Amino acid sequence: MGSYEISTPLTKEKVENLKAGDTVYISGTIYTARDAAHLRLVESMNNGESLPFDLKDSIIYYVGPAPAKPGKVIGSAGPTTSYRMDDLTVPLLESGLTGMIGKGKRNTIVIESMKKNKGVYFAATGGAGALIASSIKESEIIAYEDLGAEAVRKLKVYRFPAIVVIDCEGNNLYETEREKYRK
Amino acid sequence: MRILDVEKIQSSVKELCVRANYYLSEDVMNAFNESIGREESPIGREVISQLIENAKIAKEEQMPICQDTGMVVVFVELGQKVSLAGGPISEAINQGVRDAYKEAYLRKSVVADPLIRENTKDNTPAIIYYDIVPGDKVKITIAPKGFGSENMSKIKMLKPSDGIDGVIDFVVDTVSQAGPNPCPPIVVGVGIGGTMDKSAVLAKKALTRSIGSKNEKDHLRELEKTLLEKINNLGIGPQGLGGNTTALSVHVEAFATHIAGLPVAVNINCHAARHEEVIL
Numbered sequence: 001m002g003s004y005e006i007s008t009p010l011t012k013e014k015v016e017n018l019k020a021g022d023t024v025y026i027s028g029t030i031y032t033a034r035d036a037a038h039l040r041l042v043e044s045m046n047n048g049e050s051l052p053f054d055l056k057d058s059i060i061y062y063v064g065p066a067p068a069k070p071g072k073v074i075g076s077a078g079p080t081t082s083y084r085m086d087d088l089t090v091p092l093l094e095s096g097l098t099g100m101i102g103k104g105k106r107n108t109i110v111i112e113s114m115k116k117n118k119g120v121y122f123a124a125t126g127g128a129g130a131l132i133a134s135s136i137k138e139s140e141i142i143a144y145e146d147l148g149a150e151a152v153r154k155l156k157v158y159r160f161p162a163i164v165v166i167d168c169e170g171n172n173l174y175e176t177e178r179e180k181y182r183k
Numbered sequence: 184m185r186i187l188d189v190e191k192i193q194s195s196v197k198e199l200c201v202r203a204n205y206y207l208s209e210d211v212m213n214a215f216n217e218s219i220g221r222e223e224s225p226i227g228r229e230v231i232s233q234l235i236e237n238a239k240i241a242k243e244e245q246m247p248i249c250q251d252t253g254m255v256v257v258f259v260e261l262g263q264k265v266s267l268a269g270g271p272i273s274e275a276i277n278q279g280v281r282d283a284y285k286e287a288y289l290r291k292s293v294v295a296d297p298l299i300r301e302n303t304k305d306n307t308p309a310i311i312y313y314d315i316v317p318g319d320k321v322k323i324t325i326a327p328k329g330f331g332s333e334n335m336s337k338i339k340m341l342k343p344s345d346g347i348d349g350v351i352d353f354v355v356d357t358v359s360q361a362g363p364n365p366c367p368p369i370v371v372g373v374g375i376g377g378t379m380d381k382s383a384v385l386a387k388k389a390l391t392r393s394i395g396s397k398n399e400k401d402h403l404r405e406l407e408k409t410l411l412e413k414i415n416n417l418g419i420g421p422q423g424l425g426g427n428t429t430a431l432s433v434h435v436e437a438f439a440t441h442i443a444g445l446p447v448a449v450n451i452n453c454h455a456a457r458h459e460e461v462i463l
C-alpha cells in the first residue's frame with residue numbers, strides 16, 4: 001500500500017498503477033455530480049447531446065456541497081454514498097471516465113465495467129466535509145444550476161485526500177480489510 | 184398556567200440547528216478519543232484522526248462538520264401546564280429551521296414530494312413529534328438526520344418466538360449489510376415493541392441519547408452491550424475500511440407490545456450524530 005500524488009487528467013496508464021489500499025492526494029480538475037446530475041448526464045448521452053464536460057480521463061466526485069459562506073470557495077464538501085449512482089455509471093465509464101470519488105460499496109456491474117474500461121474507485125472520508133473542503137481551491141458551477149447542491153461543478157483541488165478502494169483489477173478493500181478484522 | 188411565546192421556541196430551534204451542525208458534540212468527540220486507542224487497524228486510526236481534525240476545522244471556520252446537514256427531526260415534550268401564545272407551534276419550529284439553514288449556510292436537502300422531488304429550498308418541513316407531559320416546561324430536542332445512514336435503517340415484524348436471539352440477529356445483520364455506506368463509526372438506535380410505527384420512533388429517539396449512555400433496565404442494558412460487541416466484531420471498521428470501531432454506541436428502547444408481535448426497528452446514525460436539546 002503506497003502513498004501517491006496524482007494529477008489530472010487521470011489517464012488509463014495512471015489508473016493501472018493504482019492498487020486497492022493506496023493513499024492518494026489528487027491535484028487538478030475534478031467534476032461533481034450526484035443523483036440528479038447523473039440522471040441528466042445519461043439522458044443527454046442517450047439523446048446524443050453534448051455533455052457539460054469532457055469525460056475522457058476525468059474524475060467525478062459524488063458530492064452535494066453545503067453553500068459557501070461569503071468569501072469562501074465552498075462549504076462543507078464530503079462524499080455521498082455511491083451505490084445510488086451504480087445504475088448510471090457504466091455509460092460514463094464506457095465514454096472515458098476513469099475515476100470516481102465517493103463512499104461505500106459498488107455493485108458488480110460497475111466493478112466489471114471498471115475492469116473492462118480501466119477505471120478506479122476512490123473513497124474519501126464520509127463526514128469529513130470541512131477537512132475535505134480545505135483541499136478545494138476553486139469551484140465553478142458549469143451545468144444544471146437549477147439543481148442547487150446537485151449542480152455540476154468544476155473543482156480545482158490541491159492534495160485532495162482519498163484511498164483507492166476498488167482498483168482496475170477489481171481488488172476491493174472493503175472486502176479484504178473487513179475479513180482481516182472479523183472476529 | 185404558564186404562558187410561553189412560540190417566538191422563544193422558534194429562536195431556540197434555530198440556535199440548536201446551527202449548533203448541532205457546526206460543533207461535533209462532546210460525547211462523540213470523547214468516543215473518538217477513546218476508540219482511537221483501541222482501534223487495531225492503521226487505516227481505521229487514520230480515519231478517526233481525520234474526523235477529529237475535521238471537527239476542529241468546522242468549529243474554527245464555523246462551517247458544518249458534514250455537508251449533509253440533514254432533515255431536521257424535532258421531539259417536543261410539552262408540559263400540560265404551558266399555554267402557547269403567538270401562533271401555531273409547528274410554524275414557529277419550521278421558521279426556526281428555515282432561519283438556521285438560510286443564515287448559517289447549511290445545505291437544503293428536503294424535497295416537497297417524494298416522487299416529484301422538487302427542493303423546498305429552505306430545508307423545511309421538519310419532522311415533528313409532540314408529547315404532552317406533566318409540568319410547565321417545554322423540552323425541545325433536535326436531531327438533523329443525514330440520509331447516508333438513514334437509508335441503511337430497517338424495520339422488521341419478528342415473531343414472539345424469535346425472542347432476543349431474533350432481535351440480535353436482525354440488528355447485527357442490518358449493520359453488516361450497511362457496511363461502509365453509513366459512514367462508520369456509527370451509532371445504532373434500536374426500538375423494540377409497540378406497533379410498527381412506534382418501534383421506528385423509539386429507534387429514532389434512542390439516537391438522541393448521548394453516546395455511551397445506558398438503558399435503565401438490566402436486560403436492555405445487557406442487550407446493548409451484547410449488540411455493541413457483536414457489531415464491533417464484524418470487522419467493518421471506520422469508513423468500512425476494516426477495524427474494530429464500527430459502532431461507538433448502541434441504544435435500545437422498548438415499549439409494550441401485542442401478544443402476537445415483536446416489532447424491531449434499527450435506525451442507524453453516522454458519527455455526525457447530531458443532537459441538541461433545550462428546556463424552556
Ligand code: SF4
Binds near residue numbers: 079080127250333455
Ligand atoms: S451518513 Fe452522516 S457523516 Fe456520512 S455523509 Fe451522511 S450525514 Fe454525513
